[in-house]
Amino acid sequence: MAGFSNLDAIINAISVNSKKQALTFQKTGANSPAAGTWVTMWTATGIPSAGSYPTAGLGNAATCDSSTAGAMPFTNSTAPATMHMLGVDAFSTQVGSSLFVDRLAHVQLAHNVNGTISPALDGTARLGTGEGAQLIAIVSVTLGVAANTFTITYTNQDGTGSRVTPSFTTTANQTVGKTAPASSVGLFIPLQAGDTGVRSVQSIALTSGSNAVGNFTLDLVRPLSYIPFSIASVGSARDHVLELPNLVRVRDSACLASYFFGTASTATTLVGEIRIAEN
Amino acid sequence: MSGFASYQGILDKLNSSLEQRSIGLKQQSMTAATGVGFAAWQSASGGLAGAVPTLGLAGATACDSSTAGAMPLISAGSNKLHLLSATMRESSTGLQTFILVDRLAHAQVAVSQANGSFSPAIDATARLASGEGGLIMVEVSSALGTGTNTFNMTYTNQAGTGSRTTADMTTVASSALNNSPFAAGLYMPLQAGDKGVRSIEGWTLTSGSQTGNIIISIVKPLAWLVTPISTFTYERNYIFESVSLPLVHNAACLHWAGFWVGGGSGTVTFVTDLKLLVG
Numbered sequence: 001m002a003g004f005s006n007l008d009a010i011i012n013a014i015s016v017n018s019k020k021q022a023l024t025f026q027k028t029g030a031n032s033p034a035a036g037t038w039v040t041m042w043t044a045t046g047i048p049s050a051g052s053y054p055t056a057g058l059g060n061a062a063t064c065d066s067s068t069a070g071a072m073p074f075t076n077s078t079a080p081a082t083m084h085m086l087g088v089d090a091f092s093t094q095v096g097s098s099l100f101v102d103r104l105a106h107v108q109l110a111h112n113v114n115g116t117i118s119p120a121l122d123g124t125a126r127l128g129t130g131e132g133a134q135l136i137a138i139v140s141v142t143l144g145v146a147a148n149t150f151t152i153t154y155t156n157q158d159g160t161g162s163r164v165t166p167s168f169t170t171t172a173n174q175t176v177g178k179t180a181p182a183s184s185v186g187l188f189i190p191l192q193a194g195d196t197g198v199r200s201v202q203s204i205a206l207t208s209g210s211n212a213v214g215n216f217t218l219d220l221v222r223p224l225s226y227i228p229f230s231i232a233s234v235g236s237a238r239d240h241v242l243e244l245p246n247l248v249r250v251r252d253s254a255c256l257a258s259y260f261f262g263t264a265s266t267a268t269t270l271v272g273e274i275r276i277a278e279n
Numbered sequence: 280m281s282g283f284a285s286y287q288g289i290l291d292k293l294n295s296s297l298e299q300r301s302i303g304l305k306q307q308s309m310t311a312a313t314g315v316g317f318a319a320w321q322s323a324s325g326g327l328a329g330a331v332p333t334l335g336l337a338g339a340t341a342c343d344s345s346t347a348g349a350m351p352l353i354s355a356g357s358n359k360l361h362l363l364s365a366t367m368r369e370s371s372t373g374l375q376t377f378i379l380v381d382r383l384a385h386a387q388v389a390v391s392q393a394n395g396s397f398s399p400a401i402d403a404t405a406r407l408a409s410g411e412g413g414l415i416m417v418e419v420s421s422a423l424g425t426g427t428n429t430f431n432m433t434y435t436n437q438a439g440t441g442s443r444t445t446a447d448m449t450t451v452a453s454s455a456l457n458n459s460p461f462a463a464g465l466y467m468p469l470q471a472g473d474k475g476v477r478s479i480e481g482w483t484l485t486s487g488s489q490t491g492n493i494i495i496s497i498v499k500p501l502a503w504l505v506t507p508i509s510t511f512t513y514e515r516n517y518i519f520e521s522v523s524l525p526l527v528h529n530a531a532c533l534h535w536a537g538f539w540v541g542g543g544s545g546t547v548t549f550v551t552d553l554k555l556l557v558g
Contacts, residue, residue: 007522008285014524015282015359015558022523023474024414024500026464045446046464047414049471073474075410086522089503091376091538093314093463233314233540235376235505241522269314269463271538273500275523 002082003247004279010086010241013277020086020277023072023256028269031177033096033262038187039177040138040219041258041270042103048072051257053108053140056215058204061107061121064255071103076252077278084279085225085248087239090272092229096262098270099187101221102126103255104133107201108140111148111170111214114206121201123220126251132157132197135165135189136219136259137180144213147172151205152189152218157197166190167207170216180216187259224248224256225274235272250276281358283558289363289518292556298363301533303350303551307457309371311539316459318418319535319549320348320382320494329534331420332387334492336482339386339401342496342532349382350533355557361517362525363554365504367535368512371547377504377537378465379553381406381528383413385496386479387420390428390450390460394483401479403497406528412437412475413497415445415467416459416536421492423454428487432467432495437475444470447485458539460493465536498536501525509541512550527555 004010013019027044042051051070054060066073077083092098104123123133135152149169155161168181168189179187191198198220225248227238240248250256260268283289307322320329329348332338344352352360362379369375383403403413415432429449435441446468450460459465469476476497502525504515517523527533535549 008287010522011286011289011518011524012282012284014522015361015526016280016284017282018408018526020523022500024466026466026468028463046468047466048474049446049468067472069471073472089521231507231540233376233538234507235503235538237503237505237521239521242519271464273503 002080009279010277013279020275021074023074023274025072026271029267032265032267033178033260034265035263037183038179038259038261041260042070053106053217056108056110058113058115058117061105061117061119063105063122063125064103065253066255068255070257072256074276081278083250083276085240085250086275086277087237088225088227088272088274089235089237090227090270091233091235092268092270093233094262094264094266094268095229095232096260096268097226097228099223099259100225100274101223101257103219103221103257105220106217108215108217110212111143112206112210112212113204116203117201121218121220124199126254127199130157132199133220133222135198136187136221137189138217138219139174139176139178139180139214140217141215142176143170143172143174144211145172146209146211148209148211149207151207152201153203154198154201156195157199159199163192163195165192281558288558289556292558299353299555301350301352301553301555305549307547309547310455310544311542313540313542314463315539316465317457317537317539318416321420321457331494332385334387336388336395336397339384339397339399341384341402341405342382343530344532346532348534352531352533354529358557360527360555360557362502362527363518363556364514364516365502366512366514366552367504367506368550369506369509369547371509375506375537375540377535378500379502379533380498380500380536382532382534383497383499385494387492387494388482390423390489390491390493391487392482392484396481397479401495401497404477406531407477410437412477413499415476416465416496416498417467418494419454419456419458419460419491420494422456423450423460423491424489425452426487426489427452428489429485431483431485432479433481434476434479436473437477439477443473450489
């Protein structure tokens with residue numbers, strides 16, 4: 001049977017069956033946020049080691065899993081059991097928030113990219129039927145002095161293709177690690193009306209602008225857990241059993257990674273542990 | 280069957296036998312810097328000072344509950360001992376983030392120790408299950424001098440694969456007794472793909488001639504506890520507040536480590552009450 005049927009099943013899994021894993025992380029930011037912007041912790045050094053991006057180009061999209069450098073390693077569940085997040089304890093040396101994700105796939109693109117992503121940026125390996133992921137654009141090489149505007153064509157959570165995002169515009173001179181669109185867009189690139197997620201991305205269209213300087217990535221991620229850090233270096237906790245009873249599913253081979261939302265322009269160090277368990 | 284199969288099982292056990300209490304008291308000098316790690320191990324007043332291994336590559340020893348400095352513990356025999364809750368009152372003027380660790384083994388070296396092999400190795404395997412690893416924590420045992428040193432270690436990872444190498448880590452000038460010598464974080468970053476350490480075999484000084492000594496230990500983090508207002512008493516419930524029921528192995532060498540939040544110097548007193556139960 002997949003999943004936990006009640007609290008007793010969780011206690012039994014932890015205590016009798018020793019099915020809990022604690023995944024320690026310690027990442028020192030390679031990138032400094034600006035107040036009110038998100039940065040990726042993918043390229044931060046520490047535990048796990050720094051991740052990297054595929055070679056820039058429309059033909060180089062790659063899927064990610066727990067063996068990808070930069071992912072937090074863990075042991076997969078044993079079928080038919082399923083793995084769930086029980087909670088997170090962490091602190092940040094800077095006030096802000098973190099988002100932990102399953103990084104499904106990524107591609108690195110030139111700032112003036114325009115064309116078909118082939119093979120597609122494909123998140124389906126760890127998405128259930130009817131489930132979609134979110135798109136994040138992160139600067140990987142500092143952008144040039146002028147902004148460009150794009151739309152992205154994707155397949156939505158239901159498998160319906162030819163869906164198109166609203167236009168989004170990059171931020172001129174945006175530095176490495178930060179979100180490529182203006183901070184007002186937030187972390188995720190907005191989707192076509194009615195869509196809840198993205199299963200794959202087929203193309204990106206440059207609709208205005210021509211600045212060729214810089215690169216950005218498209219990260220296709222499944223958000224798992226948010227944790228706020230309201231006081232610098234004071235630990236915060238998230239319990240996903242009773243406090244926020246959502247028992248976030250962590251699929252086998254998930255590429256666990258994080259982003260940080262800064263309230264100042266200083267890079268942070270994140271230290272903590274994610275607790276997962278299978279039934 | 281050992282362990283708790285349900286919450287009722289925990290209640291039944293509490294009704295039929297007393298929980299085990301482990302009271303800890305440590306008082307140590309503090310030179311705190313925000314976000315810097317520390318280990319409440321070597322301090323003495325009010326409790327036993329933590330044993331400091333003989334200086335040098337030949338002085339590595341395993342640690343257990345009988346090691347001076349460890350919080351007292353009664354063996355659970357063939358059953359399992361779980362941490363139900365922890366209480367902490369600390370007297371400093373700064374806030375704290377605490378991590379309860381099982382100190383598996385340690386060695387002490389000069390921070391300018393010449394390259395060589397630990398003989399015997401720093402061997403943590405006595406309380407590590409197959410496929411499990413601890414983390415490498417470093418604390419200052421004799422205040423560091425001016426300048427900085429950079430070093431790494433070779434180790435055997437959680438899977439038993441040897442000749443793995445940590446990232447280079449650089450010390451901070453004048454790091455104080457009990458503190459981590461690093462600017463941020465508590466643990467040595469491991470080689471990409473590794474999630475733990477079973478033993479440490481080698482030491483490599485990459486650069487520097489700083490004075491002072493450090494203790495290198497392999498620890499297993501067990502539980503987090505935050506004291507957001509100094510001098511108040513805080514408790515963490517590991518059944519309902521943070522559903523994790525940390526497993527405490529027989530003969531575990533328990534002590535607190537963590538992160539300073541406020542700066543300053545002085546004397547800090549840690550008063551701890553662990554509530555454990557055999558299932």
